[in-house]
Amino acid sequence: MEKYRDYTAVDFLNDESFLTWLNNPTQKENDFWNGFLKEHPYKKAEIREATLVFNLFHSREEKLGLNETYEVWNRIQREAKVSKRTVLLKFIKYAAIFLLVFLSGGISYYFIQHTEKPIHFELAETTQTGSNEARIILSDGSEVSLEKQISEISYSRNGQQLIVNNDTINQHSGNQKEQINKVIIPYGKKSMIMLSDGTKVWLNAGSQLIYPSVFINKTRQVMLIGEAYFDVAKNPEKPFIVRASDIQIQVLGTRFDISAYPEDKMIQTVLEEGKVTLKYSGKGILDKEYSVDMVPNQKIEFNRSTGESKSQMVDVSKYISWKEGMLEFEKADLIRAIKQVERYYDVKIRLADPMIGLYKLSGKLDLKDEPEEVLNVIKLTVPIDWQKKSNGDFVIIGK
Amino acid sequence: MYSVENKEDERLIWSRFLKGDNQVLSLIYLQHSNALFDYGCRFAVDKHMVKDCIQEVFCSLIRTRSNLGETDNIRLYLLKSLKRKIIRELKNVNSQSSLITEQDFPFDLRWSENMDDQLYDLDEEKKHLLSEAMQSLTERQKEAIYLRFNRGLEYEEISFLLNLNYQSSRALIHRAIEKLREIIQVPNKKINHVLFCILHQ
Incomplete structure (x- = not known):
């Protein structure tokens, strides 16, 4: 650290560690440079200048799209006289998995044949959750409202009886078809559902889960809009499949979290335990399905507009703490945290300046408090202040 | 990187x-x-x-x-x-x-996307000056800067790609940095504000 004491902006820009910090910081660089700034506050001006020069020089990049990446590789293979298409597809699939698991930071693409046909509850995708009432809709169309802040629903083995917050409801399954039930949880509420196979699902605020009251088909399929944490009961004969937006997650028995809110560009999957296969149904010319096996503690973020995915090893507890009423962040963008607070309390929080959203936030937020108190805690870690408008909306301003 | x-x-x-x-x-x-x-x-x-x-x-x-x-x-x-x-x-x-x-093959160093963002509200005059300074760089200077700041290459690697020795590739980048600094160092309230924000991200 000593050598940096007499550094000028130019010296900083010549330093590998400094550049890594700006370009692609790891925990190590962050700790080091934040510590350095704290100890040598008089270096701030030089570092500021170096940062601005860096940002000026860091120019916009062209990217190969998914299709183009595939197309060029295809041509290479053809020329290399590997003619069998299936072999080729396998190549890329294994390469991509290898890349995802063993190397960090790379963008990868995977290609496999389309195998399974989508299941039947397509209609659900169009229904919006909004700020409706929390309720469960049974297969005959009748609705039971869920008045508690955190509702508990549990099914009997045969799916004919369910307990909703201590009330017992009977539901008849007349024929051989699956009886579809649906739970809608608006912003500001949460729910825990135990399905007939013993699988537990924690449904986060602003989410919906659609599932059969009893699983009679070859696979156990449910559909999710929003975020949920799954603790899937083991049953090797009947794989459990979660469909969320463009992705499908197939498991035998495991614990994981999926966040796929319609308004978010990213679909995020975090695996806590066991093994899951993540599949993504591609759009466009190729119309292929890509799949990857995840390992515990892995997080995969899927960008639905570009089809790119990013993999990372993470501390899983930070991603599932919401089910205990806590939000945990590590260098998360403030805007992401604010979105979660909005969903949890069903309030509107506006940023006076979009730039504020880029502040990095680390730490725990206890959601048992009122939103005002949560904002006060955030205020301690980033230079912001907040106001409450007469209509109940919050506005965050920079300090 | x-x-x-x-x-x-x-x-x-x-x-x-x-x-x-x-x-x-x-x-x-x-x-x-x-x-x-x-x-x-x-x-x-x-x-x-x-x-x-x-x-x-x-x-x-x-x-x-x-x-x-x-x-x-x-x-x-x-x-x-x-x-x-x-x-x-x-x-x-x-x-x-x-x-x-x-040596003279054109190299496209685009105006940084960070600069077009709302993130920096540099005033128009300073933006203009900076963009002019960027364009006045020689083609190999632009390439060296790109390799250094976008691709994160080290000086040895840059000299290999540019067919230069280590010292010359360093000097190329050094001169480019100095050029921008001259403009930046003109006091400007706005710029200082922006820099403050960058550092507090």
């Missing part, structure tokens, strides 16, 4: 490829295709041509596999062969280009 810890992996991956492992080539391809594509587009406007050249780089790897040596820097090897191929191709296509020496 690229980290030094990957060096061992690189050596391993490359030796697997040399031994005839084709699967590992797709790994190399996936890891570098975007960087190659972006670098290529800095020389050539025609994206199809850039893709063709990337294809050619990998095909010639396969063809010449038995003649290739060890390396722990696959990326540098790929960037170098792509640049060579693109410049040759450009000279073939355009007779005017054929007169340009490699």
Whole structure:
């Protein structure tokens, strides 16, 4: 650290560690440079200048799209006289998995044949959750409202009886078809559902889960809009499949979290335990399905507009703490945290300046408090202040 | 960006490829295709041509596999062969280009996307000055800056790609930095505000 004491902006820009910090910081660089700034506050001006020069020089990049990446590789293979298409597809699939698991930071693409046909509850995708009432809709169309802040629903083995917050409801399954039930949880509420196979699902605020009251088909399929944490009961004969937006997650028995809110560009999957296969149904010319096996503690973020995915090893507890009423962040963008607070309390929080959203936030937020108190805690870690408008909306301003 | 810890992996991956492992080539391809594509587009406007050249780089790897040596820097090897191929191709296509020496080959250093963001509200005058200063850089200066700040290359690697010695490639970047600093150092309330924000992210 000593050598940096007499550094000028130019010296900083010549330093590998400094550049890594700006370009692609790891925990190590962050700790080091934040510590350095704290100890040598008089270096701030030089570092500021170096940062601005860096940002000026860091120019916009062209990217190969998914299709183009595939197309060029295809041509290479053809020329290399590997003619069998299936072999080729396998190549890329294994390469991509290898890349995802063993190397960090790379963008990868995977290609496999389309195998399974989508299941039947397509209609659900169009229904919006909004700020409706929390309720469960049974297969005959009748609705039971869920008045508690955190509702508990549990099914009997045969799916004919369910307990909703201590009330017992009977539901008849007349024929051989699956009886579809649906739970809608608006912003500001949460729910825990135990399905007939013993699988537990924690449904986060602003989410919906659609599932059969009893699983009679070859696979156990449910559909999710929003975020949920799954603790899937083991049953090797009947794989459990979660469909969320463009992705499908197939498991035998495991614990994981999926966040796929319609308004978010990213679909995020975090695996806590066991093994899951993540599949993504591609759009466009190729119309292929890509799949990857995840390992515990892995997080995969899927960008639905570009089809790119990013993999990372993470501390899983930070991603599932919401089910205990806590939000945990590590260098998360403030805007992401604010979105979660909005969903949890069903309030509107506006940023006076979009730039504020880029502040990095680390730490725990206890959601048992009122939103005002949560904002006060955030205020301690980033230079912001907040106001409450007469209509109940919050506005965050920079300090 | 690229980290030094990957060096061992690189050596391993490359030796697997040399031994005839084709699967590992797709790994190399996936890891570098975007960087190659972006670098290529800095020389050539025609994206199809850039893709063709990337294809050619990998095909010639396969063809010449038995003649290739060890390396722990696959990326540098790929960037170098792509640049060579693109410049040759450009000279073939355009007779005017054929007169340009490699030193003067145009390199497109685009105005940084960070600058167009709301993130920096630099006033128009300063923006103009900075953008002018960027455009007044020599073509090789632009390339050196790109390799340093976008690709995160070290000076040795930059000198290899530019056919310069270590000192000259350092000097190229140094002079470019100084140019911008002169403009930046004119006191400006707005700029200071912006910098404050960057640091507090």
